[in-house]
Amino acid sequence: MKIQRIRLIYFSATGTTQKVLRCMGETLAQELGAAVQEDDFTLPAAREQTVACMPDELALVGTPVYAGRVPNVLLPYLKGQLTGSGAPAVPIVLFGNRNYDDALIELRDLLEAAGFRTVGGAAFVGEHSFSDILAAGRPDAADLKRAEEFAHALAHKVRTLECVPEQPVPVNGQTPIRPYYTPRDRQGNPVNILKVKPKVNDRCDACGLCTEVCPMGSIDRTDVRKYTGICIKCGACIKKCPQQARYYDDAGYLYHQHELEEGYTRRAEIELFL
Structure with a gap:
């Protein structure tokens, strides 16, 4: 071919x-x-x-x-x-x-x-x-x-x-x-973070980069502290912010983050198929 x-x-x-x-x-x-x-x-x-x-x-x-x-x-x-x-x-x-x-x-x-x-x-x-x-x-x-x-x-x-x-x-x-994987707390209850969005701290200088990289177009271009749509927790606005101005403080999100970081410390393997 x-x-x-x-x-x-x-x-x-x-x-x-x-x-x-x-x-x-x-x-x-x-x-x-x-x-x-x-x-x-x-x-x-x-x-x-x-x-x-x-x-x-x-x-x-x-x-x-x-x-x-x-x-x-x-x-x-x-x-x-x-x-x-x-x-x-x-x-x-x-x-x-x-x-x-x-x-x-x-x-x-x-x-x-x-x-x-x-x-x-x-x-x-x-x-x-x-x-x-x-x-x-x-x-x-x-x-x-x-x-x-x-x-x-x-x-x-x-x-x-x-x-x-x-x-x-x-x-x-x-x-x-x-079904989609559902994080759960120590009592086995689902941890719902679907509506959680990052917060913005005082380091933000309103450069607007976050509005350009958001895959959902959900950050307000006239006020970067506001959201106009959903957040899929992709990490783009956090990892690409030059001022490290965005963060999460939601208890459920932080619990799930720490659970992942503590439970999956091994080096996961690549899997290939031909």
Whole structure:
């Protein structure tokens, strides 16, 4: 199979998914003699655009894992704005050191339903959006080396295919897809942080960067202390703030953050599928 273009299609609020896909894309482009095109759908305006891939394009489609699943706010885009027309594709998820649960199989099935034919899959680890301790600095050099090796193997597989496979690539996960992961307190009660939003401290100089990086467009451009929409706890406004002016003080959020940091200190492993 001759591939003319590598399509990097991703949502990456804090840059971890983008980092992995760019690493793989560069290697694949060299191996397959193909051009690279990025379709970053992190910001709201990009999710209004249709992305149509052709059969001679290889699509790497990446999303973070939220509560063990593909973020539900991305489902309208993945179901309605992305089409494959038989193009080979690789679903790639980034999880924050706990587990990716059913996110990879969910993304795979979404791509298959959109007309792609999946030829590989991967679950990488990225620094958790809630923390600068959990999987700190990942994907790191070792992760990116694995990404390069996977891309080499993927290039070999694609080159030797006479046509796209009829069956989707086998990946870990369950079907039917399980419910979103729910944090619980020590008494077993659910910890609901859906409506929690970051606070703003006195270090804020109203530079407005947070309004530009919010994937939901939910921070008021005229008053950065106000919200005009939902918060998905992606971490973009906190991790990218030059003044470290945004923070959480909600008791349930902090409990869950500390629970993750204390319970998942091991180095989670990457999982790759061909």
